[in-house]
Amino acid sequence: MTAALTLDGISKRYGDFQAVRDLSFSVAKGSICGFLGPNGAGKTSTLRMILGLQPQTSGTISILGSSDGRRVRDRIGFLPEERGLYKKMTPVDAIAFFGALKGLPMSEGKRRARRMLEEQGLGAAQSKKMKELSKGMAQKVQLIASVVHGPEFVILDEPFSGLDPMNQQGLEQMIRGLAADGATVLFSTHVMQHAERLCDTVVLLARGRKAFEGTVDQAKATSRRFLEVEGAIDPTAVAALPGVVSVETISDREGVRALKAALAPDAGGQEALKAAFLTGLDVRRFALKEPTLHDAFIGLTGDNPDQDQSVRPATPTEAAR
Numbered sequence: 009m010t011a012a013l014t015l016d017g018i019s020k021r022y023g024d025f026q027a028v029r030d031l032s033f034s035v036a037k038g039s040i041c042g043f044l045g046p047n048g049a050g051k052t053s054t055l056r057m058i059l060g061l062q063p064q065t066s067g068t069i070s071i072l073g074s075s076d077g078r079r080v081r082d083r084i085g086f087l088p089e090e091r092g093l094y095k096k097m098t099p100v101d102a103i104a105f106f107g108a109l110k111g112l113p114m115s116e117g118k119r120r121a122r123r124m125l126e127e128q129g130l131g132a133a134q135s136k137k138m139k140e141l142s143k144g145m146a147q148k149v150q151l152i153a154s155v156v157h158g159p160e161f162v163i164l165d166e167p168f169s170g171l172d173p174m175n176q177q178g179l180e181q182m183i184r185g186l187a188a189d190g191a192t193v194l195f196s197t198h199v200m201q202h203a204e205r206l207c208d209t210v211v212l213l214a215r216g217r218k219a220f221e222g223t224v225d226q227a228k229a230t231s232r233r234f235l236e237v238e239g240a241i242d243p244t245a246v247a248a249l250p251g252v253v254s255v256e257t258i259s260d261r262e263g264v265r266a267l268k269a270a271l272a273p274d275a276g277g278q279e280a281l282k283a284a285f286l287t288g289l290d291v292r293r294f295a296l297k298e299p300t301l302h303d304a305f306i307g308l309t310g311d312n313p314d315q316d317q318s319v320r321p322a323t324p325t326e327a328a329r
């Protein structure tokens with residue numbers, strides 16, 4: 009594989025706090041890579057180091073053949089986590105302005121902006137002001153602004169946050185389109201479902217450390233298939249079923265429980281179902297489930313991707329304690 013990006017032993021300290029630890033991974037040219045982890049895991053810090061917006065404490069980075077992202081900035085597109093385009097500009101002017109910052113002539117930027125807005129179903133919004141657009145529309149405009157110059161490498165920080173499912177789908181299509189046109193895409197998210205649908209590879213990050221790098225299928229293969237069982241059943245009775253290695257109680261309403269039972273790698277679930285009926289368990293629902301990327305993340309890191317891991321600076325009173 010030809011790598012468009014390689015990180016080797018990257019660490020980042022903010023004062024006494026180690027936000028990123030000995031992080032190494034590669035992204036193949038032309039692929040879509042998901043950089044996944046809870047809020048505060050160290051994703052934005054890493055993306056900023058890749059872009060050369062802040063220095064690493066140690067380690068080396070190679071992006072598009074350069075050890076400094078700033079030297080290849082015109083070949084990179086970046087959608088930051090904090091968004092905002094000039095409210096009084098029209099989308100066409102805003103997109104062309106961002107293109108011009110990367111060396112694209114204004115007239116060409118406007119031409120491309122009109123075409124790309126049309127392609128994204130935003131033709132009618134072209135002459136409105138940015139402040140008149142919905143959040144979903146504005147986010148699409150901002151993504152277009154970050155890629156209008158035709159970058160080889162696109163870095164998107166939490167591009168799906170704050171979008172409704174419809175707009176999330178539209179954004180997924182845009183990202184697929186960028187890769188289909190030959191760009192390499194690296195995007196961060198704490199929502200595993202997007203990565204599951206989009207990515208060639210994923211890098212899982214928890215508390216500043218890499219927990220996994222590989223394909224989505226490889227990540228899922230680290231986790232077990234499981235059974236969802238519901239009824240007036242004791243968890244110990246489910247734990248005794250053939251093939252079941254552990255049981256977790258998801259909910260318990262006066263003894264009617266929803267249980268999640270992890271299966272041994274070679275267990276199919278049918279044996280457990282048969283045994284459940286033969287022993288007369290009160291099974292009201294029984295389903296065999298494949299692990300999701302979310303399950304794999306929890307299995308690999310012991311952390312829930314939905315939980316914030318940010319370490320906030322101590323308030324003066326906390327610090328005095």
Ligand SMILES: Nc1ncnc2c1ncn2[C@@H]1O[C@H](COP(=O)(O)OP(=O)(O)OP(=O)(O)O)[C@@H](O)[C@H]1O
Nearest residue numbers: 022027046047048049050051052053317318319320
């Ligand atoms: N400039 C800074 N000074 C001190 N601590 C920082 C700084 N920037 C980030 N941190 C801390 O480093 C940790 C990682 O933050 P980072 O923003 O990289 O995580 P993240 O995974 O991108 O999360 P989020 O999606 O919430 O931004 C957090 O605990 C954060 O509070």
